[in-house]
Amino acid sequence: MNRTKRFSLFMILIMLVLTLTSCGYKDIDKRAFVVTIGVDKAENENKDYKVMLKIAIPPTEAKGAKQEFIVSEQESNSITDAVRMIKSKVDKELDFSHAKAIIYGEDVVNEDIKGVLDWFIRRRDIQKIAWVGIGKPNAEEILKMERKVELLPSNSLFLSFGKTGTESVYIVSEYLFDFRRRLTERGIDPILPVIEAKDQFFQIKNVAVLNTDKLKMTLSAEETKFLNIMLGRVENADIRVKAEANDEKDAYFLSGNAITVKYKVLTNQKDAPIIKVDLHVDGVIEEAMKRISEKHLEKPTKLAEKQLEKKVKQLLEKLQEEQLDPVGFGLKYRATHLNEKDWDEWKEIYAIAEFQVHADISIEGTGLLK
Amino acid sequence: MNRYFYYLLILNMLVNVFLYVPNILLRERFEGAVLAIPIGVLIGTTLLFLFTISINKFKGVGLPELLEATPKWFRFIFVLFFSGMWFIAGAISLLAFNNVTIRFINPEISDVNMITVFAIFIVLLLVRIPSDRLLYTLEIILVLNLPLIGLVMYQAYSHDYLSIYSMLEVATHYKEIPSWSAIAASTFVFSGYTNLVIFYRVFKEKIRIRRLWFVPIIGFVNLVTTIFIPIGMWGADGIGDLTYPWIATADTLQIEFGPVERVVTMFILLYVSISMISVAVHWHVAFETLKSTFHIKLKSERIKKRLDWIILGSFALCVYILELNLKQNDIFVFGENWLNFRLPCEVFLVLLMIGLSKKVKQ
Numbered sequence: 085m086n087r088t089k090r091f092s093l094f095m096i097l098i099m100l101v102l103t104l105t106s107c108g109y110k111d112i113d114k115r116a117f118v119v120t121i122g123v124d125k126a127e128n129e130n131k132d133y134k135v136m137l138k139i140a141i142p143p144t145e146a147k148g149a150k151q152e153f154i155v156s157e158q159e160s161n162s163i164t165d166a167v168r169m170i171k172s173k174v175d176k177e178l179d180f181s182h183a184k185a186i187i188y189g190e191d192v193v194n195e196d197i198k199g200v201l202d203w204f205i206r207r208r209d210i211q212k213i214a215w216v217g218i219g220k221p222n223a224e225e226i227l228k229m230e231r232k233v234e235l236l237p238s239n240s241l242f243l244s245f246g247k248t249g250t251e252s253v254y255i256v257s258e259y260l261f262d263f264r265r266r267l268t269e270r271g272i273d274p275i276l277p278v279i280e281a282k283d284q285f286f287q288i289k290n291v292a293v294l295n296t297d298k299l300k301m302t303l304s305a306e307e308t309k310f311l312n313i314m315l316g317r318v319e320n321a322d323i324r325v326k327a328e329a330n331d332e333k334d335a336y337f338l339s340g341n342a343i344t345v346k347y348k349v350l351t352n353q354k355d356a357p358i359i360k361v362d363l364h365v366d367g368v369i370e371e372a373m374k375r376i377s378e379k380h381l382e383k384p385t386k387l388a389e390k391q392l393e394k395k396v397k398q399l400l401e402k403l404q405e406e407q408l409d410p411v412g413f414g415l416k417y418r419a420t421h422l423n424e425k426d427w428d429e430w431k432e433i434y435a436i437a438e439f440q441v442h443a444d445i446s447i448e449g450t451g452l453l454k
Numbered sequence: 455m456n457r458y459f460y461y462l463l464i465l466n467m468l469v470n471v472f473l474y475v476p477n478i479l480l481r482e483r484f485e486g487a488v489l490a491i492p493i494g495v496l497i498g499t500t501l502l503f504l505f506t507i508s509i510n511k512f513k514g515v516g517l518p519e520l521l522e523a524t525p526k527w528f529r530f531i532f533v534l535f536f537s538g539m540w541f542i543a544g545a546i547s548l549l550a551f552n553n554v555t556i557r558f559i560n561p562e563i564s565d566v567n568m569i570t571v572f573a574i575f576i577v578l579l580l581v582r583i584p585s586d587r588l589l590y591t592l593e594i595i596l597v598l599n600l601p602l603i604g605l606v607m608y609q610a611y612s613h614d615y616l617s618i619y620s621m622l623e624v625a626t627h628y629k630e631i632p633s634w635s636a637i638a639a640s641t642f643v644f645s646g647y648t649n650l651v652i653f654y655r656v657f658k659e660k661i662r663i664r665r666l667w668f669v670p671i672i673g674f675v676n677l678v679t680t681i682f683i684p685i686g687m688w689g690a691d692g693i694g695d696l697t698y699p700w701i702a703t704a705d706t707l708q709i710e711f712g713p714v715e716r717v718v719t720m721f722i723l724l725y726v727s728i729s730m731i732s733v734a735v736h737w738h739v740a741f742e743t744l745k746s747t748f749h750i751k752l753k754s755e756r757i758k759k760r761l762d763w764i765i766l767g768s769f770a771l772c773v774y775i776l777e778l779n780l781k782q783n784d785i786f787v788f789g790e791n792w793l794n795f796r797l798p799c800e801v802f803l804v805l806l807m808i809g810l811s812k813k814v815k816q
Contacts (some may be wrong), residue, residue, distance in 0.1 A: 100574070172777060181716075208557055211716055212705040248710065261687060261706040264616045268692030317614070412619060419622035422629070 116176040122223030124189035130156040135166035151235035225281035271414030466646030486632030494640025508811040517651035520747035544736035
């Protein structure tokens with residue numbers, strides 16, 4: 085091929101590229117970044133949901149900027165329709181790539197969760213590592229809240245759930261993908277943290293346990309802590325020890341670290357099935373109401389073990405009564421049994437199973453005081 | 455040149471994600487996919503070793519040259535058929551990753567436009583570069599991508615939310631008899647060696663068989679990762695509903711202080727380059743097989759050049775027509791049928807190779 089020919093062929097190819105007209109990319113200043121998505125029950129009786137999108141307004145100057153945002157809302161029977169309607173309200177392209185939290189109102193979760201989950205999983209632009217939670221009394225309060233400590237809109241939510249900010253034993257963080265896994269998997273039940281709106285801030289200290297379609301039970305703060313320990317998601321937790329088993333007065337607080345949990349299901353033809361839970365805690369005394377001698381730690385250790393065993397057992401039995409299994413005993417049973425009907429068997433076993441909780445605490449020290 | 459053989463093997467192991475291997479195995483996770491993995495490793499490595507030992511008897515020749523010893527009619531049918539198989543292998547990856555690109559990177563562009571861009575790019579690549587330089591390109595792409603893939607794997611295996619019991623639950627179904635589809639899918643991971651039919655031409659030395667001991671191990675790890683990581687993330691019961699299991703799984707990973715937080719962005723970009731080179735390798739084999747068979751009779755350089763353009767042009771046209779007619783699910787069905795059909799063809803290819811090596815020895 086000579087030069088002119090090669091050149092003309094090259095030009096033809098370049099011209100072919102010009103026929104591929106498409107401008108898919110919209111500039112960053114033409115985009116509205118959604119940071120949090122909220123779903124509440126609609127106030128209008130004919131509609132199902134109220135969908136709210138918290139859209140961050142980027143500050144023009146970085147120095148001394150205050151967080152600014154708008155919450156755009158729409159009532160509709162489906163999330164798709166609501167989002168389409170919101171699109172007609174904002175002048176920019178909605179961008180969900182920064183939507184890192186999804187808040188469901190309490191009323192929505194009380195009824196049916198599967199209906200409001202499908203859209204979030206199906207859409208490619210919703211990240212599956214978004215945090216999911218329940219807004220109390222509703223999602224709107226949480227979305228519209230202006231926290232003074234926040235520099236960026238919704239940032240305090242992300243910090244609370246992620247491990248970069250606060251680390252609290254009362255916060256059970258749930259990713260969207262893990263929430264769906266628990267919802268679909270037989271043998272493990274979904275959990276969601278409850279975000280409670282206070283005056284100027286919100287608090288996350290309870291966890292809600294769901295069955296396959298709606299909210300069944302909200303645990304107290306202390307129960308939440310023990311569930312978090314059972315899930316193996318926290319390694320450090322404080323354990324409150326009372327002077328006597330039925331006494332109201334506290335004896336001392338133990339700052340536990342390196343907490344490990346093991347559990348197994350023992351089934352024997354003769355006896356009732358047993359779920360055995362072993363807890364191991366290494367701890368340091370954090371606060372003592374009565375004097376504790378460094379040399380005589382056996383008694384306070386025994387006391388702590390007994391009370392921990394009792395509390396964990398109470399929590400597990402409370403969950404069992406409602407046939408809820410957020411820890412995943414059922415999944416473990418399925419994973420360790422080869423037969424086909426292990427799930428049906430498990431449902432019968434779990435109804436009658438007995439819990440045996442064994443705690444093993446070792447007090448490593450008494451802190452800076454003897 | 456020995457290391458290029460490993461690259462060809464690794465390429466197939468990586469690209470299986472886009473050739474629907476995880477989709478097929480995950481669909482049958484309770485019906486024999488677990489047993490299909492060791493069976494696949496066994497069949498795959500046996501074929502691999504038989505083929506490599508046979509081709510090792512020769513030096514610096516490709517299959518088209520070896521086929522000179524066979525009757526003309528056989529050669530004609532065989533070449534046409536096998537280059538078709540290789541072409542479809544490339545076409546399926548191209549269609550599948552085109553689909554993914556549109557879904558995840560640029561939803562506004564039309565499918566047909568996108569695939570035209572990809573097809574033109576690959577055709578221009580193929581018409582220019584010979585076998586050895588394609589292997590160099592492959593090396594560069596793998597060297598750039600493998601560390602990042604290692605990072606994704608590390609993130610996946612060390613994830614706090616990876617559910618071991620979900621994975622074990624699927625593993626307890628190991629007694630089920632696997633289906634043909636599952637076995638065919640799991641053997642695909644090993645079939646990178648078939649590309650030697652052309653690339654062996656540029657191999658200057660023999661392949662050291664002893665050094666291939668690691669192939670079954672890597673293949674096994676690869677298959678286990680392919681199906682068990684998605685299960686651990688999305689649950690044994692929930693994984694069946696996902697259309698792109700591995701992309702959804704990449705979206706569950708997070709590098710909080712990385713340049714990009716969502717691993718899925720990096721994962722897709724990685725896979726665009728890996729699929730591109732895989733399509734180029736498959737089409738190169740198809741192209742060269744056809745070329746060398748037709749070129750033997752032709753004397754004129756100009757006609758030869760023109761023939762090259764006709765072959766590559768028809769490749770691009772075929773993909774274009776397929777894209778127009780196939781929807782997301784059709785591509786999957788097409789891909790699965792191709793995988794199922796590929797296994798007996800591969801066995802036939804290996805038998806032929808053994809036969810040829812015996813014949814030449816006599």
